[in-house]
Amino acid sequence: MQRKSFGNQQCPVGRSLERVGEWWSIEILREAYYGATRFDEFQKALGIAPNMLTRRLNSRVEAGLLRRRRYSEKPPRDEYVLTGIGRDFRSVVWSLIAWGNRHFAPEGASVQLVDRETGAVADPVLFDRNSGRIMTPREFRPGPGPAADERTRHRLARAAFMPQEAMP
Amino acid sequence: MQRKSFGNQQCPVGRSLERVGEWWSIEILREAYYGATRFDEFQKALGIAPNMLTRRLNSRVEAGLLRRRRYSEKPPRDEYVLTGIGRDFRSVVWSLIAWGNRHFAPEGASVQLVDRETGAVADPVLFDRNSGRIMTPREFRPGPGPAADERTRHRLARAAFMPQEAMP
Numbered sequence: 001m002q003r004k005s006f007g008n009q010q011c012p013v014g015r016s017l018e019r020v021g022e023w024w025s026i027e028i029l030r031e032a033y034y035g036a037t038r039f040d041e042f043q044k045a046l047g048i049a050p051n052m053l054t055r056r057l058n059s060r061v062e063a064g065l066l067r068r069r070r071y072s073e074k075p076p077r078d079e080y081v082l083t084g085i086g087r088d089f090r091s092v093v094w095s096l097i098a099w100g101n102r103h104f105a106p107e108g109a110s111v112q113l114v115d116r117e118t119g120a121v122a123d124p125v126l127f128d129r130n131s132g133r134i135m136t137p138r139e140f141r142p143g144p145g146p147a148a149d150e151r152t153r154h155r156l157a158r159a160a161f162m163p164q165e166a167m168p
Numbered sequence: 169m170q171r172k173s174f175g176n177q178q179c180p181v182g183r184s185l186e187r188v189g190e191w192w193s194i195e196i197l198r199e200a201y202y203g204a205t206r207f208d209e210f211q212k213a214l215g216i217a218p219n220m221l222t223r224r225l226n227s228r229v230e231a232g233l234l235r236r237r238r239y240s241e242k243p244p245r246d247e248y249v250l251t252g253i254g255r256d257f258r259s260v261v262w263s264l265i266a267w268g269n270r271h272f273a274p275e276g277a278s279v280q281l282v283d284r285e286t287g288a289v290a291d292p293v294l295f296d297r298n299s300g301r302i303m304t305p306r307e308f309r310p311g312p313g314p315a316a317d318e319r320t321r322h323r324l325a326r327a328a329f330m331p332q333e334a335m336p
Contacts, residue, residue, distance in 0.1 A: 011279065016268035017194065026185065033305075034327035045323075064271075085271045090305055091294050095263040097310065100184035103232075103253045109313030110320050111179065115299065116309050116328075124303055126259050127295030131283065135292055137258055141284050142201075142265065145277030152278050155213075159202035160284075 011152075016092075019063045019085075026093060028060055029082075033090060037079040038071075065089060098124040179320075184260075187231045187253075194261060196228055197250075201258060205247040206239075233257060266292040 031045045043053055057080050060066040065086035068078040094113055101109045113122040126135040133139065141160055144153045199213045211221055225248050228234040233254035236246040262281055269277040281290040294303040301307065309328055312321045 011198075014195075015272045016264040019268075019272060027182075030179070033310075034323065087305070088270065089267060092260065092263045092267055094294055094303065095260045096184040099257060099260055100187075101313070102256065104183045104187060105313075105315065108315035110315045110317065111310050111324065112313040113296075113303065113308050114311035115296075116307055119311060120299060121311075121313075122296040122303060122308055123298045124294045125297050126262055126292045127302065128281075128283075128290040129293050129302070130291045131288060134295065134297070135262065135281065135290060137201075137255070139284055140281050140290055142279050143282035143287060143289075145269070145273070145280040145289075147273065147276035147278045149278065155202065156279065 019065065024056060025060060025063075025065075026096075028056055029065060029086060029089060030093065032066065032080065032082050032086065033093070037069075037081055038077075039080075042080070060086070094124055095126070187233070192224060193228060193231075193233075194264075196224055197233060197254060197257060198261065200234065200248065200250050200254065201261070205237075205249055206245075207247075210248070228254070262292055263294070 027046060028042065031042050034045070036042050036045055039050075039053065039057070042057065043050065046053065048056075057066065061068060061080070064083055066080045067083050069081050071077055071079050097111060097113060101112060113124055114120060115122065127133070128135050128140070142156055143160070144156050148156070195214060196210065199210050202213070204210050204213055207218075207221065207225070210225065211218065214221065216224075225234065229236060229248070232251055234248045235251050237249050239245055239247050265279060265281060269280060281292055282288060283290065295301070296303050296308070310324055311328070312324050316324070
């Protein structure tokens with residue numbers, strides 16, 4: 001169903017969303033970032049039915065964002081730990097937090113990103129590590145990569161000169 | 169349904185996802201970033217049924233990510249343009265592109281973020297504009313904001329010392 005909704009297999013957004021799965025998936029990852037590893041920890045935090053939680057944890061394992069780790073032999077028990085791919089998804093979650101706080105927190109932020117040492121509040125923006133510049137739509141745009149097919153190249157070429165794409 | 173899946177109303181991720189809506193919403197925004205403003209442009213790009221496209225465009229207007237702009241009086245015709253909130257969501261989409269390219273493009277990237285002038289490929293990371301540092305989970309974490317309630321403060325305090333949260 002995710003796959004169907006992103007016709008262009010070359011679209012990296014589509015590919016990413018296929019792996020992320022449904023929105024609830026981000027809740028599972030959020031609890032993992034908060035330190036949950038065991039089934040009962042996820043269940044206590046999310047308050048969903050065991051069979052549903054099992055399905056959701058399994059789907060995150062299949063997507064490669066969590067992996068099982070045996071923590072008890074008898075009885076056999078697995079916990080769920082973040083993979084590198086799952087940990088790296090934090091950058092997307094943090095972008096969502098920043099966007100939400102910028103626009104949907106009229107009463108002030110309830111959760112914000114802070115420096116672990118000083119507690120200083122961060123102002124997260126996308127930054128290009130190659131050129132050392134903050135990435136504004138005025139200066140950056142999506143472009144074809146080495147693996148781009150004709151359709152992708154055509155779409156991106158058209159898009160490059162679109163007014164909205166150029167808006168700040 | 170989005171609302172139900174994010175119990176804690178204080179969670180900015182939940183709030184953001186409520187506004188983003190379903191995954192298909194990101195496809196609509198992607199086409200808007202690519203310059204689509206008129207109904208037939210969205211339809212040509214997405215190839216979905218008119219009644220479904222109408223519902224989806226309307227839901228993006230209600231969520232505040234697109235707004236209607238009258239471009240013809242007779243016959244009356246509106247186009248859909250990005251709002252500031254909608255344009256700003258690009259930071260989340262670009263984070264998804266970067267994450268997807270890092271992990272799910274074994275044959276190389278098909279779409280990548282490039283410098284508009286030079287075409288140089290960007291390496292997007294989250295950056296704290298306040299401290300001028302790249303935001304790693306080792307140095308940054310989610311913390312309570314001014315509007316945090318007791319439950320949120322408790323969860324974040326517990327999370328602060330969790331091993332997974334501290335992983336690089």
